[in-house]
Amino acid sequence: MxxxxxxxxxxxxxxxxxxxxxxxxxxxxxxxxxxxxxxxxxxxxxxxxxxxxxxxxxxxxxxxxxxxxxxxxxxxxxxxxxxxxxxxxxxxxxxxxxxxxxxxxxxxxxxxxxxxxxxxxxxxxxxxxxxxxxxxxxxxxxxxxxxxxxxxxxxxxxxxxxxxxxxxxxxxxxxxxxxxxxxxxxxxxxxxxxxxxxxxxxxxxLPGQLNPEAAPEVHLTQNQPEQIFFTLTNTLPHNLPTGSFGEKYIMVTARRIKDQTILATNTMSLLSILPPDQSVRLSLSLPLGTLSHTLEIDLKRLHRSTNTATLIRSYHFPAGDHAQTP
Ligand code: HEC
Ligand code: HEC
Ligand code: HEC
Ligand code: HEC
Ligand code: HEC
Incomplete structure (x- = not known):
């Protein structure tokens, strides 16, 4: 001063x-x-x-x-x-x-x-x-x-x-x-x-941390014993991921949670760019026996060059909401 x-x-x-x-x-x-x-x-x-x-x-x-x-x-x-x-x-x-x-x-x-x-x-x-x-x-x-x-x-x-x-x-x-x-x-x-x-x-x-409305959307479509299916929709006014420099990926992680303990985790990286308003159908497998528990899906921005992942948003699906889906 x-x-x-x-x-x-x-x-x-x-x-x-x-x-x-x-x-x-x-x-x-x-x-x-x-x-x-x-x-x-x-x-x-x-x-x-x-x-x-x-x-x-x-x-x-x-x-x-x-x-x-x-x-x-x-x-x-x-x-x-x-x-x-x-x-x-x-x-x-x-x-x-x-x-x-x-x-x-x-x-x-x-x-x-x-x-x-x-x-x-x-x-x-x-x-x-x-x-x-x-x-x-x-x-x-x-x-x-x-x-x-x-x-x-x-x-x-x-x-x-x-x-x-x-x-x-x-x-x-x-x-x-x-x-x-x-x-x-x-x-x-x-x-x-x-x-x-x-x-x-x-x-x-990354705006999802500030306001969930400003993040892409994730919807569960189907749930099978060992696999969950969902769509990821780019509701942003720019590509997902966006940027002309460096290698950038979106990472999707699905987690089964019971009493805050993680029962199973599975991750994948999206290599291709999703333009605004477009959706992609994805699936991740999680072991049998974990189906009836809460599901969390995390969307992260992965910077290969710095090897850091930043959370865009976590999507929470309580057990009752999806466990019965055929
Ligand atoms: C990438 C461009 C950019 C850089 C770099 C930048 N600013 Fe700003 N700054 C902006 C923009 C855009 C706004 C208007 C924000 C708004 O309208 O809400 C702003 C607003 C401000 C304001 C007025 C609003 C406030 O926050 O009180 C001040 C003072 C200010 N900047 C100072 C700085 C100082 C000091 C630095 C360096 C430490 C800096 N800025 C670096 C773009 C920049
Ligand atoms: C000695 C204190 C001081 C220093 C050093 C200083 N400022 Fe300021 N700055 C102020 C004050 C006080 C105001 C409000 C002035 C006014 O309203 O007339 C201001 C206003 C501003 C605004 C206008 C914000 C708006 O809302 O329009 C910007 C931009 C800004 N400063 C940037 C800078 C930058 C960049 C530097 C460094 C190069 C700097 N200031 C150094 C005191 C300082
Ligand atoms: C003078 C050029 C320039 C301007 C103007 C500029 N940027 Fe950037 N921006 C960059 C560069 C270069 C990087 C990458 C820096 C790096 O990673 O080394 C960057 C990085 C970013 C990032 C990634 C941040 C992170 O921490 O991962 C965001 C978000 C961003 N800019 C938003 C903005 C916004 C919003 C504005 C307007 C208010 C703006 N930028 C204006 C050049 C610019
Ligand atoms: C509706 C909200 C929204 C608006 C408006 C928006 N962004 Fe974004 N932006 C996001 C979200 C969410 C992400 C994280 C997903 C991604 O990486 O593509 C992001 C990611 C980014 C990144 C990558 C950050 C990183 O870590 O490398 C940059 C750079 C960026 N935006 C720049 C911009 C610029 C420049 C504009 C304006 C021309 C803009 N954004 C407008 C929501 C928005
Ligand atoms: C027109 C402005 C512009 C020019 C010219 C430019 N950059 Fe950038 N650079 C950016 C912006 C904006 C970002 C951040 C968002 C993105 O990737 O588009 C960035 C990000 C980067 C990054 C960080 C990538 C990462 O991993 O997140 C590197 C490295 C980089 N630039 C290298 C270069 C090199 C090398 C050159 C010259 C050959 C160059 N840039 C020329 C605007 C520019």
Whole structure:
């Protein structure tokens, strides 16, 4: 909070400016880091740090696949300068930060965001921009890099007459907060003059964790002694799985559960892509004798390169609901 404290002091004394935050040229070695922004935007910084965006330059996979940064075409998206500039260039400074705060926010010497300036103090210029508003055109911003996914989303919006939320509407949790957070008595007092807004978190989530409605659907169709049959329907506005880079799979696991103890488990990976609105019929075998117990089906996103699986959603079928199906 040192910076906020100083900024307040400065503004009271009207003696110094914070131009270093907005007046950056691409060779600047003293350009503000995400951590500098985080001195005031404590929550946004903490969220961003946990995203893949923050690792877009330093990840082992990117290093290897870009031939240790030799392939300069990759840098327009993995270490971008001003994303809002149609002639964007890769950033020369703070490259280890990948897709960082200034990439998305700094344009025309002002911080572009979803709101007009509204606080008591403005250490830097602020401008409202619908491309930085999760309730407006923010999908277009995401689409400057997520080309394929964005095209799929646009197609679905057209078919359904704009029934789907924006990308952040599904991938960012709703939060209510002021832009900055006070961390001592003095800064808290000043922040209390800032209006609160309903916005989306910078933490990018797989939406099933936030809202079951925003996840694909699973329906049991038939149950035989050793096998369960079900359909998986892609209710998303993009492919399942989506993305142009890396090897990505959807993992489906069926589990029989009795008193929270797992009796049997079976997993498979889906190799082929399921486009929006399409279904696939699947089956998994589970041993005899476990039929009359609760069934859980987990849908996970598997990243081969990092060997991590992230839960999209768990589907719960209580014993009584399905045990009798012929
Ligand atoms: C000294 C504290 C401080 C620092 C450092 C700071 N900001 Fe801010 N920021 C603020 C305050 C206060 C506001 C609200 C200003 C207003 O309403 O006029 C704000 C507003 C914003 C907004 C506008 C949000 C909206 O809803 O429209 C964005 C975007 C933003 N800052 C990004 C950044 C970025 C990126 C950095 C780092 C390069 C940064 N800020 C550094 C204090 C700070
Ligand atoms: C400047 C290019 C760029 C922009 C703009 C951008 N992304 Fe990304 N995004 C990437 C890259 C590159 C990755 C992969 C990074 C990696 O895995 O190393 C990524 C990864 C992701 C992921 C996977 C996250 C994870 O943790 O597995 C999601 C979800 C995502 N972006 C959503 C969004 C949304 C929503 C927006 C718009 C608000 C957005 N992105 C804007 C380039 C961008
Ligand atoms: C991939 C692009 C992207 C990156 C990177 C990014 N932001 Fe944002 N930011 C957005 C979008 C889009 C919104 C609008 C969210 C909304 O309307 O709900 C936003 C909103 C904001 C706001 C105003 C709303 C709020 O959450 O209070 C601030 C302040 C802000 N960002 C600061 C930062 C800081 C600081 C960083 C770096 C630590 C950062 N952003 C990184 C895209 C980005
Ligand atoms: C209706 C909710 C919804 C909307 C709207 C949506 N997504 Fe998704 N997205 C999901 C779900 C659920 C998953 C997990 C399944 C998967 O991986 O395909 C996902 C997965 C992803 C992934 C893969 C994440 C990873 O771990 O690698 C990316 C990238 C992504 N979405 C980007 C976007 C972008 C960009 C947009 C806007 C153009 C968008 N999404 C709009 C629900 C949504
Ligand atoms: C147009 C923007 C763009 C360009 C150019 C680009 N990428 Fe990406 N990259 C993305 C986005 C968006 C993601 C995350 C979602 C996806 O897979 O589409 C990503 C994800 C990745 C990932 C993570 C894959 C994983 O396992 O999740 C790697 C590695 C990668 N890119 C390597 C590269 C390399 C190497 C190049 C240059 C040959 C490159 N990218 C060029 C936008 C871009």
């Amino acid at each position: 040192r910076t906020l404290f100083l900024s307040i002091l400065c503004l009271i004394l009207s003696s110094c400016s914070f131009e270093y935050l907005t007046e950056i040229d691409n060779q600047d070695s003293s350009a503000p880091t995400a951590k500098d922004c985080g001195e005031c935007h404590v929550d946004q910084y903490g969220e961003w740090q946990q995203t893949r965006h923050a690792q877009a330059f330093t990840s082992v996979e990117f290093k290897q696949q870009s031939a240790y940064y030799q392939d300069s075409g990759c840098l327009f998206c993995h270490v971008p300068g001003d994303v809002l500039d149609p002639e964007r260039q890769p950033r020369q400074y703070n490259r280890e930060e990948g897709i960082t705060c200034v990439s998305c926010h700094l344009h025309d010497k002002a911080m572009q965001g979803p709101h007009e300036s509204g606080g008591l103090i403005s250490p830097h210029a602020v401008a409202r921009n619908p491309m930085l508003d999760s309730k407006a055109d923010s999908a277009q911003l995401c689409g400057t890099c997520h080309h394929e996914t964005y095209e799929q989303w646009l197609d679905q919006q057209e078919i359904t007459n704009n029934q789907y939320p924006t990308c952040l509407g599904c991938h960012g949790a709703p939060v209510k907060r002021s832009h900055t957070r006070g961390t001592n008595l003095f800064s808290r007092l000043l922040v209390s003059f800032e209006p609160e807004h309903e916005v989306r978190s910078h933490l990018l989530m």
